[in-house]
Amino acid sequence: MTAIIIDGKARGLALRTTVAAGVAEFAAAHGRAPGLSVVLVGQDPASAVYVRMKGVATREAGMVSAEHILPAETSEPELLALIAALNADPTVDGILVQLPLPRHIDTDRVLAAVDPAKDVDGFHPINVGKLSAGLDALVPCTPAGCLLLILEALGDISGKEALVIGRSNIVGKPMAALLLAKSATVTIAHSRTRDLAAHVARAEIVVAAVGVAGLVKGEWIRPGACVIDVGTNRVTGADGKARLVGDIEFEPARARAGWITPVPGGVGPMTIAGLLANTLQAAKARVS
Amino acid sequence: MTAIIIDGKARGLALRTTVAAGVAEFAAAHGRAPGLSVVLVGQDPASAVYVRMKGVATREAGMVSAEHILPAETSEPELLALIAALNADPTVDGILVQLPLPRHIDTDRVLAAVDPAKDVDGFHPINVGKLSAGLDALVPCTPAGCLLLILEALGDISGKEALVIGRSNIVGKPMAALLLAKSATVTIAHSRTRDLAAHVARAEIVVAAVGVAGLVKGEWIRPGACVIDVGTNRVTGADGKARLVGDIEFEPARARAGWITPVPGGVGPMTIAGLLANTLQAAKARVS
Numbered sequence: 001m002t003a004i005i006i007d008g009k010a011r012g013l014a015l016r017t018t019v020a021a022g023v024a025e026f027a028a029a030h031g032r033a034p035g036l037s038v039v040l041v042g043q044d045p046a047s048a049v050y051v052r053m054k055g056v057a058t059r060e061a062g063m064v065s066a067e068h069i070l071p072a073e074t075s076e077p078e079l080l081a082l083i084a085a086l087n088a089d090p091t092v093d094g095i096l097v098q099l100p101l102p103r104h105i106d107t108d109r110v111l112a113a114v115d116p117a118k119d120v121d122g123f124h125p126i127n128v129g130k131l132s133a134g135l136d137a138l139v140p141c142t143p144a145g146c147l148l149l150i151l152e153a154l155g156d157i158s159g160k161e162a163l164v165i166g167r168s169n170i171v172g173k174p175m176a177a178l179l180l181a182k183s184a185t186v187t188i189a190h191s192r193t194r195d196l197a198a199h200v201a202r203a204e205i206v207v208a209a210v211g212v213a214g215l216v217k218g219e220w221i222r223p224g225a226c227v228i229d230v231g232t233n234r235v236t237g238a239d240g241k242a243r244l245v246g247d248i249e250f251e252p253a254r255a256r257a258g259w260i261t262p263v264p265g266g267v268g269p270m271t272i273a274g275l276l277a278n279t280l281q282a283a284k285a286r287v288s
Numbered sequence: 289m290t291a292i293i294i295d296g297k298a299r300g301l302a303l304r305t306t307v308a309a310g311v312a313e314f315a316a317a318h319g320r321a322p323g324l325s326v327v328l329v330g331q332d333p334a335s336a337v338y339v340r341m342k343g344v345a346t347r348e349a350g351m352v353s354a355e356h357i358l359p360a361e362t363s364e365p366e367l368l369a370l371i372a373a374l375n376a377d378p379t380v381d382g383i384l385v386q387l388p389l390p391r392h393i394d395t396d397r398v399l400a401a402v403d404p405a406k407d408v409d410g411f412h413p414i415n416v417g418k419l420s421a422g423l424d425a426l427v428p429c430t431p432a433g434c435l436l437l438i439l440e441a442l443g444d445i446s447g448k449e450a451l452v453i454g455r456s457n458i459v460g461k462p463m464a465a466l467l468l469a470k471s472a473t474v475t476i477a478h479s480r481t482r483d484l485a486a487h488v489a490r491a492e493i494v495v496a497a498v499g500v501a502g503l504v505k506g507e508w509i510r511p512g513a514c515v516i517d518v519g520t521n522r523v524t525g526a527d528g529k530a531r532l533v534g535d536i537e538f539e540p541a542r543a544r545a546g547w548i549t550p551v552p553g554g555v556g557p558m559t560i561a562g563l564l565a566n567t568l569q570a571a572k573a574r575v576s
Binding site: 108124125126127128129130132133134135158159161167169173176177180183184185186187188189190192193194199 | 396412413414415416417418420421422423446447449455457461464465468471472473474475476477478480481482487
């Protein structure tokens with residue numbers, strides 16, 4: 001068996017097209033486009049790239065994008081004051097605080113200061129809790145995108161054996177909550193897990209989100225499994241060139257899996273598309 | 289091997305004694321005892337028993353107990369008004385709304401109306417989210433009690449294979465979050481899970497919370513496992529007498545397990561003790 005390679009780029013583009021149509025409808029009905037404000041503190045190069053990409057994608061979808069780029073020495077009260085202003089601004093539907101924040105700022109406090117109705121990253125504790133409890137919530141973009149890919153591959157996943165590798169608040173835990181809500185039997189593995197190979201071997205769905213290149217060996221994969229690789233690791237090849245690889249050994253996994261996401265071009269494009277979808281969802285909820 | 293039978297009654301009593309000492313300290317420091325208000329809507333006999341037991345235990349621990357017994361036909365706005373009054377009352381540290389509520393009342397809306405700082409059941413979405421995210425939170429009493437029993441039996445559970453059977457918001461999901469926070473590898477099984485026997489067979493920790501008498505067969509248990517039975521099912525024996533049994537076949541499980549909770553006398557007493565502990569915790573946090 002050779003896996004179907006899931007084209008996240010095409011799927012993300014399709015989602016962005018759907019969102020753009022929704023944005024046009026929203027603008028026609030309410031006389032304004034949905035607005036997303038992205039806040040970046042400091043100069044982290046990767047973060048700056050992400051923020052720029054998000055801004056471009058937001059405008060391409062027809063939404064209003066505002067990027068607030070603050071110096072690295074911004075104080076926590078200054079940042080909280082900006083968030084309070086964005087919370088109060090009726091033209092702002094979504095607020096995204098780019099992580100990581102500088103160390104002198106309490107990330108949990110900042111995330112909890114975002115109006116939950118504008119929390120398009122789904123990181124506010126109340127959105128985390130609603131997701132867990134099965135209530136309507138803004139859901140973190142990456143696991144939401146992974147779920148879309150899984151459902152498109154497999155259809156109904158009720159009763160399927162799902163393995164989430166990684167227990168971050170950004171991917172692993174919300175991914176587990178989403179799979180559980182779709183009635184999969186969910187196992188959460190992480191750095192302390194002893195026999196990861198055995199867990200992978202029985203999983204019909206594998207989502208890897210740890211950030212360790214090639215952690216999951218291809219030979220572990222259960223034949224026919226749906227394999228989603230959230231890892232994005234920069235490695236230097238034998239030729240001395242840097243390239244991106246996932247947490248899963250791609251070629252040997254592809255030889256066994258039923259479906260697999262490549263890195264890059266798999267989960268990545270779904271994350272930004274998910275952010276746009278969340279912003280539209282937040283805008284609609286705010287006017288309803 | 290014959291399992292050690294975990295004495296939840298003795299363990300619950302010990303916890304209550306610790307709480308009572310904390311209550312005395314609190315009262316000496318702040319000139320008043322912590323206060324717990326329990327709200328019951330309607331006449332459900334089991335709920336009435338629970339509310340009465342909670343009131344007795346609260347007073348025994350030296351705290352102030354108030355029981356608000358409302359008629360079954362109480363409207364949602366009336367109930368919300370009572371909760372608002374309790375939220376505003378500085379002498380009330382904990383608010384517990386006894387579930388289930390009558391059908392004409394939106395349970396989610398009521399639970400979300402309780403001040404999260406007084407939410408001693410840990411059911412408010414913000415406490416659910418904080419638990420998931422690893423932040424300080426008021427944690428649901430039953431899974432918190434189960435975790436205490438597990439840790440006392442096993443010590444460090446990092447890397448251990450844990451199975452939670454049941455995915456309720458009250459037990460299963462918070463139990464999984466607590467075990468994950470202690471670095472167990474956690475699987476959540478439920479009614480759609482296909483091969484429950486295989487999951488039980490590899491679990492070093494089993495928590496069953498589904499409410500189906502004898503669902504978990506004793507022969508499935510992994511030798512030496514720590515087995516926690518949250519189920520409380522009323523069955524009629526061959527002699528025509530009603531008795532309480534758990535979700536796990538007790539005798540055959542006991543023959544294989546390393547530790548096991550009986551029903552009754554296992555998890556049950558930990559739940560009320562946990563409620564008292566949460567009320568004291570809430571009181572301390574409110575004055576700090």
